[in-house]
Amino acid sequence: MTAPTNEPDHTPGASSDATRSASQRSGGRSRPDAQSPDAAHEAGTDASAQALAITPEAIGRVIDAVRDAAPLTQCMTNAVVTGFTANVLLAVGASPAMVDSLEEGPIFAGIADGLLVNVGTVTAATAEAMRATAAARAEAGRPWCLDPVAVGTLPVRTQLARDLLEHAPAVIRGNASEVLGLAGEQGAGRGVDAGDDVDATLAAASRLAERTGGAVAVSGAVDAVVAPGAPTVRIGNGDAIMTKVTGVGCALGALVAAYLPVAGSAQLAAAAATATMTLAAEDAAHWASGPGSFAVELLDALARLEGDSVAATLDLRVAS
Numbered sequence: 049m050t051a052p053t054n055e056p057d058h059t060p061g062a063s064s065d066a067t068r069s070a071s072q073r074s075g076g077r078s079r080p081d082a083q084s085p086d087a088a089h090e091a092g093t094d095a096s097a098q099a100l101a102i103t104p105e106a107i108g109r110v111i112d113a114v115r116d117a118a119p120l121t122q123c124m125t126n127a128v129v130t131g132f133t134a135n136v137l138l139a140v141g142a143s144p145a146m147v148d149s150l151e152e153g154p155i156f157a158g159i160a161d162g163l164l165v166n167v168g169t170v171t172a173a174t175a176e177a178m179r180a181t182a183a184a185r186a187e188a189g190r191p192w193c194l195d196p197v198a199v200g201t202l203p204v205r206t207q208l209a210r211d212l213l214e215h216a217p218a219v220i221r222g223n224a225s226e227v228l229g230l231a232g233e234q235g236a237g238r239g240v241d242a243g244d245d246v247d248a249t250l251a252a253a254s255r256l257a258e259r260t261g262g263a264v265a266v267s268g269a270v271d272a273v274v275a276p277g278a279p280t281v282r283i284g285n286g287d288a289i290m291t292k293v294t295g296v297g298c299a300l301g302a303l304v305a306a307y308l309p310v311a312g313s314a315q316l317a318a319a320a321a322t323a324t325m326t327l328a329a330e331d332a333a334h335w336a337s338g339p340g341s342f343a344v345e346l347l348d349a350l351a352r353l354e355g356d357s358v359a360a361t362l363d364l365r366v367a368s
């Protein structure tokens with residue numbers, strides 16, 4: 049379907065137009081090459097499969113395939129964003145499960161299609177659960193996403209995230225300051241907020257990617273995704289209002305986790321998740337009157353995003 053192009057109607061009682069109808073949101077998706085998470089796993093989808101071309105069409109196919117496959121996505125995430133993250137996953141067709149205890153996390157990591165580990169409000173207890181769960185995931189040979197929230201600023205989570213690299217996250221997703229912090233370089237971040245430029249992180253991101261064998265996705269005004277031996281992918285979509293709602297980046301990490309078992313490569317999963325979030329954000333920003341309505345509109349825009357609409361508006365730049 050096409051993204052709405054008209055201005056929002058704030059008239060009291062104004063009804064939604066055809067572009068926002070539930071029937072249109074759910075109908076008529078084409079799903080060529082859809083791959084179930086199980087099929088992807090059996091076919092050996094993992095962090096080393098980096099060779100898939102990143103095109104708007106490939107990204108569109110991943111978006112539709114995720115709706116088809118409804119990947120069960122385990123989230124060990126922070127207390128600020130848990131509900132929003134679950135709703136973002138539901139909006140793209142994934143199935144969220146917030147399973148984060150030491151007792152259950154490692155068991156569920158062998159069952160879930162996707163796994164996110166986000167250290168945003170980590171405690172001693174959740175750190176132990178994250179270590180055990182990431183180890184179990186790696187042991188099972190299945191892909192997972194690490195979100196190093198505020199790493200580089202705070203010592204306990206910085207050590208934890210660096211230790212978790214041993215379990216080879218298929219994608220590391222963070223803002224520029226977090227990626228620099230994880231790589232051991234001095235950034236200008238202040239806690240969860242980025243203070244660094246995405247392009248200034250690419251050398252450090254590439255070193256991290258070489259170390260894990262996976263992809264590194266750096267978010268900002270123009271997002272970048274690097275992977276070993278692959279061209280750098282940049283996505284220029286999005287809207288500055290995304291930084292006025294807490295947890296949009298954290299929810300993007302959850303999308304990466306959900307897309308990983310479906311996409312066939314770590315870099316494509318990260319690019320498709322970034323395209324999903326940023327295209328939906330542009331749509332939502334069009335309808336929103338501020339951060340509050342933007343958060344709600346974002347869920348609706350995610351729910352109506354379809355793969356075949358991506359090519360028309362995606363600002364995708366693949367370095368030669």
Ligand SMILES: Nc1ncnc2c1ncn2[C@@H]1O[C@H](COP(=O)(O)OP(=O)(O)OP(=O)(O)O)[C@@H](O)[C@H]1O
Nearest residue numbers: 223240267268269286287288290294295296297298
């Ligand atoms: N200045 C900007 N203009 C447009 N889009 C942006 C801008 N900054 C960030 N974004 C988008 O916002 C999303 C989240 O990125 P951001 O860098 O804010 O993550 P984050 O700092 O980890 O967020 P959080 O900690 O709130 O979860 C990305 O999809 C990115 O494209």
Ligand SMILES: Cc1ncsc1CCO
Nearest residue numbers: 126128168169197240295
């Ligand atoms: C605000 C905040 N504090 C810890 S995690 C988090 C969510 C955005 O990263």
